[in-house]
Amino acid sequence: MKHKYILIALLLAACFCSIIKAEPVDKELSKKISKMERYIYGAEQDASTSNRLKQIEEDMFGRTSGQTDSEKAKYLHDFIFVGSNQNPSLDMKLSYLEWKLFNSTIEGTLEERLAKIDKYITGIPSNEAMAFRLEQQVHVIIENGLISTHKVTIPAGTKFRVKLKKKLSSKTAKKNEIVPMVVADDVFINDSILVMTKGGIVSPTVKSVRRSGRFGRTGYINLDLTGIEAMDSTLLKVSIDDAGEKYDKKKIGMAAGASALGYVVLGPIGLAGGAFIKGREIEIPVGAEFDIITREDCKVTGVSVPKKQ
Numbered sequence: 001m002k003h004k005y006i007l008i009a010l011l012l013a014a015c016f017c018s019i020i021k022a023e024p025v026d027k028e029l030s031k032k033i034s035k036m037e038r039y040i041y042g043a044e045q046d047a048s049t050s051n052r053l054k055q056i057e058e059d060m061f062g063r064t065s066g067q068t069d070s071e072k073a074k075y076l077h078d079f080i081f082v083g084s085n086q087n088p089s090l091d092m093k094l095s096y097l098e099w100k101l102f103n104s105t106i107e108g109t110l111e112e113r114l115a116k117i118d119k120y121i122t123g124i125p126s127n128e129a130m131a132f133r134l135e136q137q138v139h140v141i142i143e144n145g146l147i148s149t150h151k152v153t154i155p156a157g158t159k160f161r162v163k164l165k166k167k168l169s170s171k172t173a174k175k176n177e178i179v180p181m182v183v184a185d186d187v188f189i190n191d192s193i194l195v196m197t198k199g200g201i202v203s204p205t206v207k208s209v210r211r212s213g214r215f216g217r218t219g220y221i222n223l224d225l226t227g228i229e230a231m232d233s234t235l236l237k238v239s240i241d242d243a244g245e246k247y248d249k250k251k252i253g254m255a256a257g258a259s260a261l262g263y264v265v266l267g268p269i270g271l272a273g274g275a276f277i278k279g280r281e282i283e284i285p286v287g288a289e290f291d292i293i294t295r296e297d298c299k300v301t302g303v304s305v306p307k308k309q
Helices: 002-021 028-040 049-060 069-082 090-102 109-121 130-141
Strands: 149-156 159-164 181-183 187-191 191-195 206-210 220-223 227-229 233-243 263-266 289-294 298-304
Touching: 002 028, 028 069, 049 069, 049 227, 069 090, 090 109, 090 130, 090 191, 109 130, 149 187, 149 191, 159 227, 181 206, 233 298
Parallel strands: none
Antiparallel strands: 149 298, 159 181, 159 289, 187 191, 191 298, 206 220, 220 263, 227 233, 233 289
């Protein structure tokens, strides 16, 4: 019997040690994968980290590598969003082609955007891996295959809009969850250098949330939107300037405002009152827009696009 208790104790200790040694999911890794999936597929995928990265590799290049998850995520993220002086990012190349052909970037999944260019060139979407399809398109449409990038400064006070891609509700929102948003329109510096694209990924998080309750307590959501990435993934310090005009704030029982740190608090205009009156939840519809303003100068790399007047 004594040996039995000792064995149980050892098993419990082993389990405890394995729990202690288990590492939390890398937040930066998760953030990179989330951004890539939303860019490529339009939404995050439901699978393990390794399988999600494997799927991205296969769809982009038609193969997988032997890199670690962290190495894969960095390489794929930089290939899609950062690029180099010698080789612009996939996003810059794609945006350049869209401006040359359609005089605007196209909002949609990567497949949808590539298919539209394929149809323009040959009338038939290609079945090749996405990265190779884009390179073929570049060399067919651009005579020398070269795309010009430029270092520019996004000045403090630059305004643009972001758009909500999923309904936001104080009833269902969870602390620290990513709230899917996108840049609402292309943003240019010096009229021709594209630094942010329509559909560009924006990833604010829920800082805190409160459900509605008795005594007329209305729900609220505290949304952390202090930084937005430019086209080359440089982080811009921003704050929310206004809640836009896509919805009637009073009608849905909310107010919007920004603190010096750029937090927007979506919450009650006033209490309904009454001990047994349940307050309302805050619900922000899909498509709601927020006006954003940059808080300081920031140097970024943009792409010179052939705008048509």
